[in-house]
Amino acid sequence: MNGFRLRAGALGVAAMLALAACGSDKSADNGDKTGADGVKLGPGVTDKTIGVGMITDLTGPYAPLGKSISQGAQLYFEQVNQAGGICGRTVEPQVRDMGYDVQKSVASYTELEPKVAAFAHFIGSATVGAVQDRIAKNGPLTLVLAWSPQMLGAKQIQMTGTTYAVDVINGVDYAVKTHGLKSGDKIGHIYVEGDYGVDSLAGSTFAAQQHGMTVVEQKVKATDADMTSQVAAMKSEGVKAIVLSVSPKQTASAVGVAAAQGLNVPFLGSNSSYAPQLLDTPVGPALVKNFVVMQAASPLSADLDAMKKLATDYKAKYPDATLDNGVMAGFTTAAITGDALKLACEKKDLTRDGIISAHRSQNAWDGGFGSKMDFTDVSQPPSRDTNILQPDKDSLGGLKTIQEASASDNAKKYEIKVG
Structure with a gap:
């Protein structure tokens, strides 16, 4: 009976994807027009408005970050509209919550795709992957908050920063330099199933090989809450450091269990593994002592005028909200989208082709946020630099920089296999 239910569920998803694909093909027939101002108009664009989509997680495992991401993006477009819009048009953001659920992601994309000129963000490797072929076939410019190499190769799809693997390589090389890891040592890696975990593991495996070390693996599901058995396995193997490519709640469990078991080793967290709200929990002191975050983007605490303005404006707009990495991620991807629209207007x-071509013409986008990105090569991430950040309650956004963005020799030579 269980096998039948699984098969029936799979067939149901397949049918849904097939119907969605048909819908996408039909929407591709929307003819481009010319506006009253002589601007060529594609789907989602009228003489007065530009529709921009956002597919986010407001109710699933990454809900705290998803809320911040969406609010950061909405803040950007609100400011753009207050300044007169883009190309004389009001930008209309349209947000859909998919709860990190593949079927809801397919439904959200199917609904919004004909209505928008671009997606300012689409969260998650697995969720984007469900409609990736459709985006690559005839979809709009889509900024994905997912760092799997599976996201590379299509002109329509743009990740920011670098891949999970490259971040982890930079992080392991940092641990070798600062914590005295050496040949023959073991490093642990707790990773969530799916592209996020798989690519992160590829990074730790490559970095370990370069240093003559080995990796002790522990795979978990996104729904797993207790990391006790995984940490116990790491302790029994005598690991000298642990990489975490999991959700923030799973990070809290892993670091807390390690502290309780007396496992005093450095933890290296992938960019989706941390939320500053964790500092107010019992695990906060252990995070400050032993945990760092590896991410391409500068933290909110960076000494940058654009970052300071963003923090001030966000708190004015959302006074009760937490400032975290999601705020910067949402605002930045919205700014990248906005700049593409502005260049296309010129x-x-x-x-859609005009917007994508405009976006792909930029080889040194910065936006004032301290992370220079090259969007011209669809087969490569726009950067290989990683910041090493430490949790800190006194720093804006709960993180402070302990190593500025850079790419190690191993990160530079790592071969990224597309698709």
Whole structure:
């Protein structure tokens, strides 16, 4: 009976994908038009408005970050509209919560795709992956908050920063330099199933090989809450450091269990593994002592005018909200989307091809946020630099920089396999 239910469920998903694909093909027939101002108009664009989509997680495992991401993006577009919009048009953001559920992601994309000129963000490797072929076939410019190499290769799909693997390589090389790891040592890696975990593990495996070390693996599900058995396995193997490519709640469990078991080793967290709210929990002191975050983006505490303005504006707009990495991620991806639309307007071409071409013409985008990115090569991430950040209650956003963005020799030579 259980096998039948699983098979029936799989068939149901397949049918849904097939119907969605048909819908996508139909929407691709929308003819480009020319506006009253002589600008070519594609789907989601009228003489007065530009629709921009956001597919986020407001109720699933990454809900705290998803809320911040969406609010950061909405803040950007609100400011753009207050300044007169883009190309004389009001930008209309449309947010959909998919709860980190593949079927809801498919439904959200199917609904919004004909209505938007671009997606300012789409969260999650697995959720984006469910419609990736459709985006690559005829979809709009889509900024993905997912760092799997599976996201590379299509002109329509743009990740920010670098891949999970490259971040982990930079992080392991940092641990070798600062914590005295050496050849023959073991490093642990607790990772969530799916592209996020798989690519992160590829990074730790590569870095370990370069240093003559080995990796002790522990795979978990996104729904797993207790990391006791995984940490116990790490302790029994005598690991000298642990990489975490999991959710923030799972990070809290792993670091807390390690402290309780007397396992005093450095923890290296992938960019989706941390939320500053954890500092107010019992595990907060252990995070400050032993945990660092590896991410391409500068933290909110960076001494940058653009970051300081963002923090001030966000707190004014959302006074009760927590400042975290999601705020910067949402605002930045929205700014990248906005800049693509502005460049396309200069060419009088707000068709999908016009917007994508404008975006892909930029080889040193910074936006004032301290992370220079090259969008011209669809087969490579826009950067290989990683910041090493430490949890800190006194720093804006709960993180402070302990190593500025850089790429180790191992990160530079790592071969990224697309698709």
